[in-house]
Amino acid sequence: MAAQPARARHPTEDPAWVKVLVIGLVALFLGLVLILPLAAVFAEALRKGVDVALAAITTSDALAAIKLTLITAAIAVPFNAAFGLCAAWAIAKHDFPGKALLITLIDLPFSVSPVVAGLIYVLVFGLQGWFGESLIDHDIKIIFAVPGIVLATIFVTFPFIARELIPLMQEQGVSEEEAAVSMGASGLYTFWRVTAPNVRWGLLYGVLLCNARAMGEFGAVSVVSGHIRGLTNTMPLHVEILYNEYDFVAAFSVAALLCLLAVVTLVLKSVLEIVQPDVKRGGGH
Amino acid sequence: MTISIRSVEKKFGRYPALNHVDLEIADGELVALLGPSGSGKTTLLRTIAGLEFPDAGQVLFGAEDVTFASAAARRVGFVFQQYALFKHMTVAKNIAFGLDVRKGAEKPSKAEIAKRVDDLLKLVELDGLGSRYPSQLSGGQRQRVALSRALAVQPSVLLLDEPFGALDATVRRSLRKELRRVHDATGVTTIFVTHDQEEALELADRVAILNAGRIEQIGTPHEVHDNPVSPFVCGFVGEANRFEGTVSGGRFTSGAVSFGANGVRDGAAVGFVRPHDLVLDDGGLEVRVDRVHVQGALASVSARAADGHHIEITTSRADAPRFSGAIKVAPRMSHVYPA
Numbered sequence: 001m002a003a004q005p006a007r008a009r010h011p012t013e014d015p016a017w018v019k020v021l022v023i024g025l026v027a028l029f030l031g032l033v034l035i036l037p038l039a040a041v042f043a044e045a046l047r048k049g050v051d052v053a054l055a056a057i058t059t060s061d062a063l064a065a066i067k068l069t070l071i072t073a074a075i076a077v078p079f080n081a082a083f084g085l086c087a088a089w090a091i092a093k094h095d096f097p098g099k100a101l102l103i104t105l106i107d108l109p110f111s112v113s114p115v116v117a118g119l120i121y122v123l124v125f126g127l128q129g130w131f132g133e134s135l136i137d138h139d140i141k142i143i144f145a146v147p148g149i150v151l152a153t154i155f156v157t158f159p160f161i162a163r164e165l166i167p168l169m170q171e172q173g174v175s176e177e178e179a180a181v182s183m184g185a186s187g188l189y190t191f192w193r194v195t196a197p198n199v200r201w202g203l204l205y206g207v208l209l210c211n212a213r214a215m216g217e218f219g220a221v222s223v224v225s226g227h228i229r230g231l232t233n234t235m236p237l238h239v240e241i242l243y244n245e246y247d248f249v250a251a252f253s254v255a256a257l258l259c260l261l262a263v264v265t266l267v268l269k270s271v272l273e274i275v276q277p278d279v280k281r282g283g284g285h
Numbered sequence: 286m287t288i289s290i291r292s293v294e295k296k297f298g299r300y301p302a303l304n305h306v307d308l309e310i311a312d313g314e315l316v317a318l319l320g321p322s323g324s325g326k327t328t329l330l331r332t333i334a335g336l337e338f339p340d341a342g343q344v345l346f347g348a349e350d351v352t353f354a355s356a357a358a359r360r361v362g363f364v365f366q367q368y369a370l371f372k373h374m375t376v377a378k379n380i381a382f383g384l385d386v387r388k389g390a391e392k393p394s395k396a397e398i399a400k401r402v403d404d405l406l407k408l409v410e411l412d413g414l415g416s417r418y419p420s421q422l423s424g425g426q427r428q429r430v431a432l433s434r435a436l437a438v439q440p441s442v443l444l445l446d447e448p449f450g451a452l453d454a455t456v457r458r459s460l461r462k463e464l465r466r467v468h469d470a471t472g473v474t475t476i477f478v479t480h481d482q483e484e485a486l487e488l489a490d491r492v493a494i495l496n497a498g499r500i501e502q503i504g505t506p507h508e509v510h511d512n513p514v515s516p517f518v519c520g521f522v523g524e525a526n527r528f529e530g531t532v533s534g535g536r537f538t539s540g541a542v543s544f545g546a547n548g549v550r551d552g553a554a555v556g557f558v559r560p561h562d563l564v565l566d567d568g569g570l571e572v573r574v575d576r577v578h579v580q581g582a583l584a585s586v587s588a589r590a591a592d593g594h595h596i597e598i599t600t601s602r603a604d605a606p607r608f609s610g611a612i613k614v615a616p617r618m619s620h621v622y623p624a
Contacts, residue, residue: 183383
């Protein structure tokens with residue numbers, strides 16, 4: 001057997017110093033921009049001890065903000081899941097006039113500043129808005145109330161699930177559906193038994209991303225919320241208020257909780273990628 | 286089930302995919318739709334299946350006009366190019382799908398469905414693989430599953446879109462025999478699309494050759510091979526040496542090449558000679574042999590005429606040694622068409 005050179009490297013591999021340099025740069029960048037601030041959040045939150053931090057996130061205002069955030073996500077995410085599935089199905093599996101326009105519209109929330117998204121709702125449903133007077137007449141409150149917050153959140157998180165599903169469904173094509181229909185399956189049966197199972201992992205992935213954003217949305221929600229403590233403050237808004245009042249420990253405690261929710265989401269996402277390696281490629285087994 | 290296609294036309298945007306197509310298929314026949322890509326063969330198959338509706342013309346199953354009937358109402362069994370197996374269902378569930386979707390009195394009992402699935406798995410020699418998932422099967426096995434899924438609904442006609450396209454050569458050859466066997470066992474009228482002339486000639490009772498949305502010729506493999514009606518068919522079905530030249534007084538001439546062309550009008554023409562129709566002949570055309578390539582019982586000879594025209598000759602392996610250096614060959618048979 002021929003002796004192996006001491007430091008054999010794969011023929012297509014870069015020299016070691018290149019790898020060290022590139023990986024080092026990435027690590028440095030991530031550390032400075034991502035990990036350091038994240039660590040700072042937790043450090044600040046726990047500066048005066050765990051008890052103080054816990055107390056800060058269990059005040060009635062904080063609990064109300066947590067509750068509102070969860071309610072908002074609980075409404076916005078299923079809504080966008082249903083819409084995303086419908087839109088992706090229509091776009092990927094069918095041809096119809098205005099398809100290109102629909103695809104562009106789905107991307108609109110990504111390209112519009114969240115503040116503008118919030119203002120749109122104020123303009124439409126606000127006191128001086130188009131429907132403002134008739135809403136007051138019927139005693140319906142949308143702006144500076146929970147419905148407005150939910151609407152704004154839905155708007156901002158609109159594209160996440162649809163964007164995840166459209167390329168997946170397009171790649172899968174329509175031949176499985178054609179096969180099902182040619183064997184006598186109805187459209188609905190085909191959707192539940194053939195289309196939906198093929199995109200379930202992609203859907204779950206989209207739901208996680210959508211959920212993370214729904215809980216964290218600040219700009220659009222800030223415009224429509226009115227910042228009424230204990231009533232229309234979501235967690236991100238609550239953090240801002242506490243911070244502006246120089247209550248840093250409380251602000252960072254709530255922020256840390258928000259980060260934890262995000263971290264849980266990301267962990268779930270990674271677990272999903274490990275148990276289901278073809279999530280990004282799509283498909284079932 | 287006899288199938289009649291009458292004056293069917295289909296356009297995609299402004300591109301005509303089918304141009305006035307007529308085709309009659311007898312009950313129990315195995316027919317190949319053969320043509321290059323873009324010739325309209327898959328569109329024709331999908332029109333027969335009810336996956337496309339024609340812009341004009343009629344599709345008849347027996348005496349019944351099914352032009353605008355759904356695929357399910359026609360009871361066709363369709364095998365898709367990439368099989369389109371349901372990834373998240375087992376092989377058995379895939380095969381049972383067409384029976385599972387039935388409702389009420391039409392739906393067979395669980396036991397009947399299980400029995401049918403078992404029978405079909407045996408028919409395609411996949412017994413015992415019912416609980417596997419498609420991703421756990423080889424390409425050839427997936428193809429067999431797709432075939433039995435299409436047969437499960439006891440279709441009036443079995444339609445296959447490039448059934449062997451995604452398989453390697455060995456598997457392809459064995460599955461060809463398999464399809465022929467299954468067809469003979471079930472007797473179901475079968476139409477398959479292919480761009481592989483060898484496959485069409487070997488497998489089909491009759492071959493329809495499509496070009497640019499038209500059927501150029503339909504006939505038995507023998508007929509289309511030996512009596513091609515157009516230069517396109519001649520060039521597409523089987524190998525052929527192609528010459529461009531002129532006809533004058535019943536004789537075709539192209540440079541140094543010359544052979545009889547009875548009944549073809551004078552003027553510009555194209556002539557075809559199949560490689561196996563070129564034989565050694567002292568009065569023939571002189572060519573120089575470049576290369577001899579032996580393959581099984583046959584030998585292909587690459588040669589060049591004095592004017593540089595490349596000529597392919599096929600001969601038996603035993604005769605191969607006689608094909609070297611300068612030889613003289615003449616066609617036993619040729620086809621000449623006015624250009």
